[in-house]
Amino acid sequence: MxxxxxxxxxxxxxxxxxxxxxxxxxxxxxxxxxxxxxxxxxxxxxxxxxxxxxxxxxxxxxxxxxxxxxEVPHKRTYWVNVGHIVSKETLQRLRTGIPILVKGGVEYVTSPCEVEVISRPEILSKHQNETWENVPNTWLSITLTEGKFHQIRKMVRVAGHRCKRLVRASIExxxxxxxxxxxxxxxxxxxxxxxxxxxxxxxxx
Known part of the structure; x- marks a missing residue:
């Protein structure tokens, strides 16, 4: 058969x-x-x-x-909308590794990743979770190869920003x-x- x-x-x-x-x-x-x-x-x-x-x-x-x-980690790219303007210093913190709490309350420093400020992706429809247009906000593109539980949300929160919208754009x-x-x-x-x-x-x- x-x-x-x-x-x-x-x-x-x-x-x-x-x-x-x-x-x-x-x-x-x-x-x-x-x-x-x-x-x-x-x-x-x-x-x-x-x-x-x-x-x-x-x-x-x-x-x-x-x-x-x-053995080979696969890249995943996310579009992330956060409240307020993200500074260059914060971008660098996110890129080089930032401490987050993982399972068991253990502190884990994230691996280096790619983080860039982007324009709002045109293909996205409006959503109630997204920051209002007249409120300062930033869209980020974050590419990483690891995936701890709620990792990106935790990363931007530790960096002083609230994740308003999280969209996975690609895997490789x-x-x-x-x-x-x-x-x-x-x-x-x-x-x-x-x-x-x-x-x-x-x-x-």
Whole structure:
């Protein structure tokens, strides 16, 4: 019997939705989307309830290990809206590493990462979580290779700013593109792994 080919999807996850199909809590689920996912589909590299943007879904259970637990770290880029103007000194603090509390109340210094001030991304729709236009605010692009629990929110908070909106724009070369919030796009297997720079997948299969 020939095994069923794996399938791969990218979603622009809207805010106020969890990255799962089942929950005991009264929350919006991935199954509420207007898309017929095949049995066995699950999310990879989850986004929290309030965060938005690029979410990978697949029927291939090996992707988690290949993407997030391999020897080569994979870059993830986020668009982050914070209150007030971010100074050059604060940008440098964020880039070089900043202490945050992680599991167990342990202090952890984040790894160096890329942080730049950007214009508001044009593809984003307006959202109630976003800072009002007449209130000083800054959009940042933050690219990192690690993903501690609520890491970016904690980083900007320690640096003296409140994270108002957090959107994952890309994982390596897999990007949000022009997907509207709640929209799903299926990707072919070879394109999927090439974009994520998981090059040894096809050498093993």
């Amino acid at each position: 020939t095994p069923t080919p794996h399938r791969y999807f990218v979603l622009n996850k809207p805010a106020n939705m969890v990255s799962q199909f089942v929950s005991s809590d009264d929350v919006r689920l991935l199954g509420d989307l207007d898309f017929d996912f095949p049995e066995g589909t699950h999310a990879i590299g989850r986004l929290d309830n309030q965060s938005e943007g690029l979410l990978i879904l697949t029927t291939n259970k090996r992707v988690t290990n290949l993407l997030f637990q391999g 070369n897999l990007t949000l593109g022009n997907l509207a919030p709640g929209q799903v796009q299926e990707i072919q297997e070879e394109e999927f792994f090439a974009a994520l720079k998981i090059e040894n997948w096809f050498q093993q299969h």
